[in-house]
Amino acid sequence: MTRIERLALIGVGLINGSLALALRRKGAVAEIVGCARNEATRARAVERGICERAVADPAEAVEGAELVVLGVPPAACGPVAEAMRPGLAAAAVVTDVGSVKSQIVHEVVPHLPEPRRFVPGHPVAGTEHSGPDAAFDTLFERRRCILTPIEDTDPEAVARVRWLWETAGAAVDLMTPEHHDRVLAITSHLPHLIAYTIVGTVADLEDQARTEVFKYAAGGFTDFTRIAASDPVMWRDVFLNNREAVLEMLGRFTEDLVALQRAIRWGEGDKLLDLFTRTRAIRRGVIQAGQAYVRQPSPPGVNGRP
Numbered sequence: 181m182t183r184i185e186r187l188a189l190i191g192v193g194l195i196n197g198s199l200a201l202a203l204r205r206k207g208a209v210a211e212i213v214g215c216a217r218n219e220a221t222r223a224r225a226v227e228r229g230i231c232e233r234a235v236a237d238p239a240e241a242v243e244g245a246e247l248v249v250l251g252v253p254p255a256a257c258g259p260v261a262e263a264m265r266p267g268l269a270a271a272a273v274v275t276d277v278g279s280v281k282s283q284i285v286h287e288v289v290p291h292l293p294e295p296r297r298f299v300p301g302h303p304v305a306g307t308e309h310s311g312p313d314a315a316f317d318t319l320f321e322r323r324r325c326i327l328t329p330i331e332d333t334d335p336e337a338v339a340r341v342r343w344l345w346e347t348a349g350a351a352v353d354l355m356t357p358e359h360h361d362r363v364l365a366i367t368s369h370l371p372h373l374i375a376y377t378i379v380g381t382v383a384d385l386e387d388q389a390r391t392e393v394f395k396y397a398a399g400g401f402t403d404f405t406r407i408a409a410s411d412p413v414m415w416r417d418v419f420l421n422n423r424e425a426v427l428e429m430l431g432r433f434t435e436d437l438v439a440l441q442r443a444i445r446w447g448e449g450d451k452l453l454d455l456f457t458r459t460r461a462i463r464r465g466v467i468q469a470g471q472a473y474v475r476q477p478s479p480p481g482v483n484g485r486p
């Protein structure tokens with residue numbers, strides 16, 4: 181497939197910024213126009229080479245673009261799609277990177293001149309950092325990107341977006357938006373909810389106990405704090421926009437937690453051993469599938485990277 185002549189990125193943060201840097205490295209795009217609300221974000225995106233120019237108005241950003249990627253928090257996707265409509269060509273392919281799919285499809289489709297050219301997507305890769313400074317060009321390498329075309333999505337548009345992500349280094353899978361939301365509820369949304377809860381519980385401890393938690397954090401708490409440092413706006417939107425699937429998984433988790441509580445109370449070591457042995461095997465499976473979290477090398481100037 182040929183390179184993209186003009187790509188519009190609505191949002192130039194971690195995900196869209198990393199996509200831009202990856203595509204540039206491969207020489208896959210001639211011109212990128214960015215869009216963000218804040219002047220400081222736009223200036224930084226241009227400085228980091230994410231886009232040639234950046235504007236505040238989504239309609240201006242998408243003018244003349246053959247491909248548009250929505251990379252804003254989930255709840256902003258609908259309003260942004262509405263705002264970009266006056267500038268959007270019917271032939272343009274539109275995709276997004278939102279962590280929930282059904283709700284975004286529901287909110288974006290009514291604003292598009294040609295819904296068949298919309299290919300919802302979600303790269304399953306990320307870090308707890310945000311904004312253009314957090315972007316790096318290897319974020320999607322050996323990661324997965326899920327595309328959730330809807331019933332009559334144009335296959336040529338799907339092929340174009342597949343090419344985009346494969347060029348950025350990801351392996352692409354296709355599934356329905358509903359299936360995506362159920363799978364991600366358990367693999368991503370529930371773990372984030374648990375991390376937010378644990379870190380929140382510690383935050384509520386009295387000063388003395390909290391100081392000791394920080395001092396001895398290497399015992400497991402540190403890993404939770406990394407996840408719980410993820411972008412608050414994005415995660416608020418994820419839980420509110422994938423409510424049903426998250427509540428279902430949370431119900432199952434709560435039952436399992438109560439069963440574990442009971443096993444501890446009654447000294448049922450065999451039950452604990454059985455569970456912990458099974459979970460160890462799951463960790464091996466995740467590593468074999470190449471999806472374990474690996475610290476990425478830090479490009480110069482990237483915020484908070486070790």
Ligand code: NAP
Pocket residue numbers: 190191192193194195196215216217218219221222251252253254256260277278279280302303304305306307308309310311312314411414
């Ligand atoms: P981010 O780093 O915070 O970047 C968001 C970008 O969107 C910024 O450039 C921001 O700039 C802009 N923005 C925010 N609200 C906007 C609005 N209402 N209108 C126009 N621009 C707006 O976020 P991100 O981590 O890249 O996440 C973007 C999307 O990717 C989200 O939908 C998220 O669900 C999805 N995602 C995230 C991860 C992850 O690990 N972070 C992983 C996979 C998918 P201004 O604030 O200056 O407007």
